[in-house]
Each structure stands twice: as structure tokens, then as C-alpha cells.
Amino acid sequence: MPIRVLHIEDNPSDALLLRAMLHETGGNAFELAHVERLAPALERLAREPFDVALVDLSLPDSFGIGTFEKVRACSPHVPVIVLSGLDDEAAAMQTVHAGAQDYLCKDELDARMLVRAIRYAIERHRADEALEADRVLLRALIDSLPDQIYVKDYKSRFIVCNQAVAARMGHESPETVVGKSDFDFFPRELAERFFNEEMTVLAGNPRVNREEPIEIAGESRWMLTTKVPLRDKSGMIVGLVGINRDITERKLAEDRLVRVLADLKKTNEDLKTAQLQLIQAEKMESVGRLAAGVAHEVKNPLAVAVMGLDYLKNTLGVEHAAALAVLRDVYDAIKRADTVIGGLLDFSRPRTLVLKPEDICELLEQSLTMVRHDMSTKRIALHKDLCELPRLRVDGNKVKQVLINLLMNAIQAVQEDGRLDVATSLSGAAQMRDAGINFPPENKLGSGDKCVVVRIDDSGPGISDENLSKIFDPYFTTKPPGQGTGLGLSVARQIAEMHGGALDVRNRPEGGVRATVALPV
Numbered sequence: 001m002p003i004r005v006l007h008i009e010d011n012p013s014d015a016l017l018l019r020a021m022l023h024e025t026g027g028n029a030f031e032l033a034h035v036e037r038l039a040p041a042l043e044r045l046a047r048e049p050f051d052v053a054l055v056d057l058s059l060p061d062s063f064g065i066g067t068f069e070k071v072r073a074c075s076p077h078v079p080v081i082v083l084s085g086l087d088d089e090a091a092a093m094q095t096v097h098a099g100a101q102d103y104l105c106k107d108e109l110d111a112r113m114l115v116r117a118i119r120y121a122i123e124r125h126r127a128d129e130a131l132e133a134d135r136v137l138l139r140a141l142i143d144s145l146p147d148q149i150y151v152k153d154y155k156s157r158f159i160v161c162n163q164a165v166a167a168r169m170g171h172e173s174p175e176t177v178v179g180k181s182d183f184d185f186f187p188r189e190l191a192e193r194f195f196n197e198e199m200t201v202l203a204g205n206p207r208v209n210r211e212e213p214i215e216i217a218g219e220s221r222w223m224l225t226t227k228v229p230l231r232d233k234s235g236m237i238v239g240l241v242g243i244n245r246d247i248t249e250r251k252l253a254e255d256r257l258v259r260v261l262a263d264l265k266k267t268n269e270d271l272k273t274a275q276l277q278l279i280q281a282e283k284m285e286s287v288g289r290l291a292a293g294v295a296h297e298v299k300n301p302l303a304v305a306v307m308g309l310d311y312l313k314n315t316l317g318v319e320h321a322a323a324l325a326v327l328r329d330v331y332d333a334i335k336r337a338d339t340v341i342g343g344l345l346d347f348s349r350p351r352t353l354v355l356k357p358e359d360i361c362e363l364l365e366q367s368l369t370m371v372r373h374d375m376s377t378k379r380i381a382l383h384k385d386l387c388e389l390p391r392l393r394v395d396g397n398k399v400k401q402v403l404i405n406l407l408m409n410a411i412q413a414v415q416e417d418g419r420l421d422v423a424t425s426l427s428g429a430a431q432m433r434d435a436g437i438n439f440p441p442e443n444k445l446g447s448g449d450k451c452v453v454v455r456i457d458d459s460g461p462g463i464s465d466e467n468l469s470k471i472f473d474p475y476f477t478t479k480p481p482g483q484g485t486g487l488g489l490s491v492a493r494q495i496a497e498m499h500g501g502a503l504d505v506r507n508r509p510e511g512g513v514r515a516t517v518a519l520p521v
Helices: 012-029 038-047 065-074 089-098 111-144 163-168 188-202 248-316 321-348 360-377 396-413 429-434 488-498
Strands: 003-008 030-035 052-056 080-084 102-105 148-153 158-161 207-216 219-231 237-246 356-358 381-385 392-394 419-428 450-458 502-507 513-520
Touching (some): 003 012, 003 111, 012 030, 038 065, 065 080, 065 089, 080 111, 148 163, 158 163, 188 207, 356 360, 360 396, 360 450, 392 396, 396 419, 396 450, 396 488, 419 429, 488 513
Parallel strands (some): 381 419
Antiparallel strands (some): 207 219, 219 237, 419 450, 450 513, 502 513
């Protein structure tokens, strides 16, 4: 299709010359319409479609750049080329800046130049319209986004910003923010912080998705900030582009979620604790029933056996010293059996402690004497490190029951020619807690309170992680059938807690097991 050209020119000679130029070079490529005055030209522009307008600024009814502005206002989608009889550089620059596609001097014009100018004007105008459409779309997008979007120059002054930035700065329109810096809107300390950060960005170090708290006018907000360098065509940094997103509500929601999760975790732990307590209560009830049966079925025969021993001791007389020694050993064994039965009763139904001042080191020595035969059988080397300690008000028999149980467990775990280390010390309650040894909740020991500590270390293989969490469960045992009931450690811990103390059993890093008894002074 031919290019439709509107020529607005009051000089007939110039009009004929231009028509000849177009015919000479373009043939039927152009369709030319000529108008001598501005008013009818505007009417035709409003009524007919034209691809380009050639305008002389000096017309009978209009003069100067105002002529161009009226044509431009009437039909902004038609590219305009100004034709002038004067070679005026200032007028040319003014007209081009106002939106003209070109400014041509009639005296220098030839056919080839004219056709090229028309074609270039049409293409440039199409490109400008496409660019303007993109610019309008981009502007609409950034203005509609809730994020604060802005561009700053190399001095950290606003070049472009959207409505969200203006609203944040307390302005009605983005135009009133342009040319200002953060020092015009924020306290100096905060503005200097932003300025120093942006100088780092302008040095080529972007800041991407950084969460930071900001205090503005007494209000605390959380912002997600991205600032990246803005480069020109040559790659030089000429400014920066920033996007700020207010994430205060998200952070508050995250904090609420963390608190809810913490509450759920605590509730879950409380439920687990309650469940374990219920399970323990069931086990205790079972032990109670077992203890009642044992007390009835075993204690009576033991009493008969003791009566028989008394009769034999009185009957044999002093001349049977060896037999009397055997009878004493049997009597001691029966007493130990009776003590074990008492331990079952203590576990299921704790009885009142018989407290009196005792030397823990002496109780430990007595306990070692009771297990010395078992140690010598396996050729276990015993190493003692006992120190002088304050006397404690404890139930001596029950404390020895705890120590003997721990010693026997260690002896059974150690291989032949193994090693057993026994030590006592005086330690602070806080130090014991820091080591992970927990006292009963009802025993509110202060940080300055002291504890007598007994440690029993063995050189055995240690306890598997799977079994370590079960060692205090009633009836749990890893010993072969007939060598343990699984109540020893359960009873021992209960006795320690009855004294306000603690019993802890754990693997040592260097191998073996350490059993720790801590009793408050």
C-alpha cells in the first residue's frame, strides 16, 4: 500500500517541488495530499488516516513551533517532519525535543533525502510508540505493586519511584520524591546507614533479599530489601535499582508459629511424660502384686529356715566350730535374701527411711567387702580413690544395697583381668546438674549446696544406645535367665531419690560404664 503523506505548505512552488521529488523516487509508493493552511489540515488529520505529515512552520494561520504543537496534539499517532526555509539549529533542536521526527531545510532537500527521511520517520515513530507502550505498561505495573520500587543515581538521589515509595515518604505522588534523598525523609542516623549501604551497592556489591528491622517514627517494621547496581550500555554503574517489601506481618506470623510450635512441643513432652508415668504406675502396681506374693510365699519359709539354723547352732555346741561357721554363712545368705525381698516391698511401697549419720566411705568399704569374692574370681583389679567426706544422715542399709547393686553390675560387665575404679568426692549441686545428673524435682537444691558423690567405673564393653534408655525400667535386664530380675537399678534409683539424691548410669567416652550416686549434704 502507498504511504499516505499530508503536506501542509502555503508556497505552491515548494508544494510542486516536493510532489516531483516523491514521484521521481517513489513512483506509486506515495499518495500525497496538499493543504495550504493549518485549519483544514487539522480537519483532514482528524478525519483521514495519514502515515506521515510534512509541516511548514510558517503558515498564513499559524507560525513557529506552535504550528507543530497543534498538529501533534491533533494527531499524536502520525509522525511529523518539519520543513523550514531557515537553517536554524536552535529551532531544529527545539522542534525535535518537542516530538518531531526530523527537521529538514528546504534549500538542502533532495528527492533521496526526502524519501529516506519519510521512511525513517515512520519507523522511528513506530518504535517510539512501542517503547512508549512498554513504558506505560511498566509504569502501571510498578505503580500497582505494593512493593516499594525505586531507581537512584550515583549520589543516592531518587530518579524514579512508584506510588508505594511516595506513600511511605508521606507524599501524594512519586514526582514530588524525585530529586530527593533519604536524608530528606529519615532521621540522620538511619539515612546515613542507608547511604553507606547504597555506596557499597554502587561499588558493585548487590544486596539481595536481605531481611532487616527498621525503626521509623517509633514503629518497628521488617523489610525484605534488594538493591542492585544500575549499569549503562558500556557497563558502567550509573545508579541502583531497589525493591523493598514490608514483611512485618509475615515475621509476626512466623513468630506466632514458632511460639505455637514451642507450645505444641512442650505439650507433646508433657503428654509423653504423663504416658511414661502411667506406664511406670502400671509397672509399680505389677511389682506391688509380685512383692505381696513373694512376701507371703518366701518370707515364711525363710523364717522357718532361720529357726532351724538357731536350733542347729544351739544343738551342735562349740566343739563343731567349722559347722557353726557354715551355719553363720547360711544365716547371712538368708538375711541377704530377706533384704532383697524388702527391696521389692520398698520399690512398690516406699517405707520410712531409718536415718542416722553415716560415713559414705565406710559404707562403700563394707559394700566392697561383700563383693570381694566375685572380684577375685574374675581377677578384677580394684583401684580406690576415697577422700574424707562429711557424714550424711542416710539409711545405711539401703545405701549399701544401692552400692552393692552397682558394684555387682560392674563386676558382671567386666571381663576377666579387668579393672574397677571406685572414687568419692564432694561436689556442688549446680556442677552435678551441668553434668546432666538431675535430682528429684521436690529436692530444690541451690547453686551453693554440696553433694557427696560416689563414682564406680568399669572397663566393660558399655551399654548399647538401645538398652541405655531402658536400664531403669522394672524387669528390664540383659543378663541370662536366673542371673537377674531387672529390678536392681530400679530399686537403687528409687532409694537414691528417697534420700533426695540421684543415680546416673552412662557410657564413658574412653569405654566402659560410669555409675554415679549423688547424695545431698
